[in-house]
Structures are given as structure tokens and as C-alpha cells.
Amino acid sequence: MKSDLADLAFFGGPAAFDRPLLVGRPNRIDRAKLYERLDRALDSGWLSNGGPLVQEFEQRVAELAGVRHAVATCNATVALQLLVHGAGLTGEVIMPSMTFAATAHAVSWLGLTPVFADIDPHTGTLDPERAAAAVTSRTSALLGVHLWGRPCAPDGLRKVADEHGLPLFFDAAHALGCAVDGRPAGSLGDAEVFSFHATKAVNAFEGGAVVTDDAEFAARVRALHNFGAGLSGAGPAGGTNAKMSEAAAAMGLTSLEAFPEVVVCNRRNHAAYRAELADLPGVRVADHDSHGINNHQYVVIEIDAETAGFHRDVLRDVLLAEHVHTRAYFSPACHQLEPYRRSRHAPLPHTEHMAERVLALPTGTSVGDDEIRRIGEVIRLCARQGPDLTARYRATPPSPAVATPTIGRTR
Ligand SMILES: Cc1ncc(COP(=O)(O)O)c(C=O)c1O
Structure with missing residues (x-):
């Protein structure tokens, strides 16, 4: 005392x-189930490149996010980069400063400029009015952050985005399973990114996902996360290796349970x-x-x-x-x-x-x-x-x- x-x-x-x-600290999981999944992956010899565990994980994440497509990645920082690159963003991206450095780093790593706008003092999330005031001719997107799992004001930000012809994205690293007005985080923006880092409520050791309802965008992100394999049509070229492994998906699925x-x-x-x-x-x-x-x-x-x-x-x-x-x-x-x-x-x-x-x-x-x-x-x-x-x-x-x-x- x-x-x-x-x-x-x-x-x-x-x-x-x-x-x-x-x-x-990572949350408790059923280790026997994790080991069973890992055994299955090892027995099959399919350890990466969109194996069955990653496919199942993507399906479960898309369901939770209320969208049609999820592309699992090795972490959320790279997922944010895939989103920025996949959407062909240039110039400036408006975001809150009240976030983890990864949100800004992902944008600036690709040579774009993060432009910070203030938060609503009650919610801690990007204030639509402040975001609108930050728009310039160089702005290419709004990137809100669902701080501590609190979904951003999606309607206010959508209005600003529409008025300026900008896409609306969200860093949903904290927000798996969160929702506002019955709309799950993951379905509020044109695309959103979850983190499955070891410290998150659901973890894949390291992991992330880009989620979206836009089939074409999902296909582009999927190609970009696999060295650009199969990329066709207009849009950004190149690619990287941002794939989630089967071991990570085994953990992700067990953690999701x-x-x-x-x-x-x-x-x-x-x-x-x-x-x-x-x-x-x-x-x-x-x-x-x-x-x-x-x-x-x-x-x-x-x-x-x-x-x-x-x-x-x-x-x-x-x-x-x-x-x-x-x-x-x-x-x-x-x-x-x-x-x-x-x-x-x-x-x-x-x-x-x-x-x-x-x-x-x-x-x-x-x-x-x-x-x-x-x-x-x-x-x-x-x-x-x-x-x-x-x-x-x-x-x-x-x-x-x-x-x-x-x-x-x-x-
Ligand atoms: C708001 C936010 N965005 C992005 C990230 C980056 O996630 P990851 O560690 O999966 O790259 C984090 C990580 O904690 C975060 O808190």
C-alpha cells in the first residue's frame, strides 16, 4: 500500500x-493453434507468395473491415507506401501530426511532402476544416489517422476531399474492429491501412494490410507488393517486395481468433x-x-x-x-x-x-x-x-x- x-x-x-x-505486450493466443498452422505451412512447403494462410487472413481482414479486398503486407509502413505509390500521389499529402512517425515517414520516403493539419481537440483526429485550409495546388490526397482506434470524422473529410477532387485515405493502424455510425474502420476511406505489428490488438509478429472496395486499386497494390508482377494498364510502374509470409499469417489468423x-x-x-x-x-x-x-x-x-x-x-x-x-x-x-x-x-x-x-x-x-x-x-x-x-x-x-x-x- x-x-x-x-x-x-x-x-x-x-x-x-x-x-x-x-x-x-502481445495478447494471449492459443499456441497449439499457431503451431498447428505453422506445421501445415511447413508440411506444404508453401511459405510465402500468397499461400493459403495469407489468403485466409486477407479474407478475414476484409470481412472485419467491411470491404471486398485486402492485400496483406509485411508491415503497415510499407502498406502506406504501397497506398501512396499505388494511387500515384505526388506533391503534398495532408495528415494530422498527432500520429506515429510512420504515417509521415511513409509519405516522405516516397519523396512527397507530409503537410500537417490540426486535430479536433475533442477527438484527436484530423479536423476537416483545418484539412480544407491546408489544401494547395500541390495537394494530392487527405490521409486521416484513426487515433487510438477512434474513427476520423469520415463525412466531414469526405466532403473536403470531394470539393477538391482528392482521394481520402486512412491510416487505420490502431482501428481493427472499430466503427462509427455502423461503418467499420477500413471502409471509411477510398483505401485504408491496418497494422498487425506485435504491439497491436491483432498481431502477425509484423504485418499490415491495405483494404479497399476498389477492385482495380486492390489489384494494383497486390501487383506492386510483389515486385510489380502482372502490372498492366496505366498507373505507377515498378514494385517492391511487401508480401506477408505464411508464418506471419499463421500468427495473424490465430491472433484474430x-x-x-x-x-x-x-x-x-x-x-x-x-x-x-x-x-x-x-x-x-x-x-x-x-x-x-x-x-x-x-x-x-x-x-x-x-x-x-x-x-x-x-x-x-x-x-x-x-x-x-x-x-x-x-x-x-x-x-x-x-x-x-x-x-x-x-x-x-x-x-x-x-x-x-x-x-x-x-x-x-x-x-x-x-x-x-x-x-x-x-x-x-x-x-x-x-x-x-x-x-x-x-x-x-x-x-x-x-x-x-x-x-x-x-x-
Ligand atoms: C498510427 C500508426 N501508423 C502506422 C504504424 C506503422 O505500423 P507498422 O509497425 O506495422 O509498420 C503505426 C505503428 O505503430 C502506427 O501507430
């Missing part, structure tokens, strides 16, 4: 956990965090339910330092000393990262405001009521003594435990 600041591991008390709790249970667990965890952290001044658990159906893979708290008396980074360090590895999704925001610091964009006050406050807490199948209760106890203690915590934090040199960089199992 921690009731005094001196009880916090940061100030010399015993750590709340003896094993690290991580944001993005566990997904309904994972969502139930995530939802329960989210509710438990909300109960633990209810009514704390300056600390708010971001609610996803008012933004459509969510897979709840991200529990994010927002800390208003002025009201709470301590900054998000103080809590991050305090929790790290307790062996709770939080993540500031997404801080720094993309435009604050080195490659984009000097990029041209309108002011992004809502993005900067949100990036300054957010902290993702561990959830998923490796976290339960007991862990959430103990994490809640630490955060409540911090909130009760915010100004004292800050004063004492400033007077404490960083301990080796806190200075240790986060281990590579999450990001």
Missing part, C-alpha cells in the same frame, strides 16, 4: 511490480482504469465510447499539469520506477520530430496541447484488476500530492533505473 510520496519507488520505496508491465476475447478484456480494463482514476483533478482517462465502437487497445490518460500539479513526464518517470512502462502516444507529435521541424504548416495548437498531456497505460490480456488497482494507487497518490511531488521530483537526481532506456519489446 503506497500512501506517502516516500513509498514511491522513484523516491526509494519498493517497486509496485517485480516484472515490467508494458504498453503493447483471440480478438473478440481481447476486446472484452481491453474494454473491462478501460472501465477499471476509469473507476480507479475517477474524479482526480487534472487527470482524465480518455473516453473512446463517445467516438464510436472501439477495440480499446489504448488506455490513454490526459494530464493537465496546471490542475494536477505535476507534468505527464513526472508521472511517466514515477511509473517507470514502479516497473510500469507507459508510452506517450504521440509525443513528440510528428511536426516536432527532427525530419519535420522545419516543415511548412499552419499552427497546430490542439495537437501540441494534446501531445503535451497524453500517456498510454498498459492494458491487454497481461493486465488485470490487480495491476490496474496498483497502478491506480500510484496515480492517485501523485494526484493527491501533485505540487509536493513536483518539488520533490525536481530535487531528485534521476536514478539509474529511470535513466535506463525502454526495452525493445514495445515502442
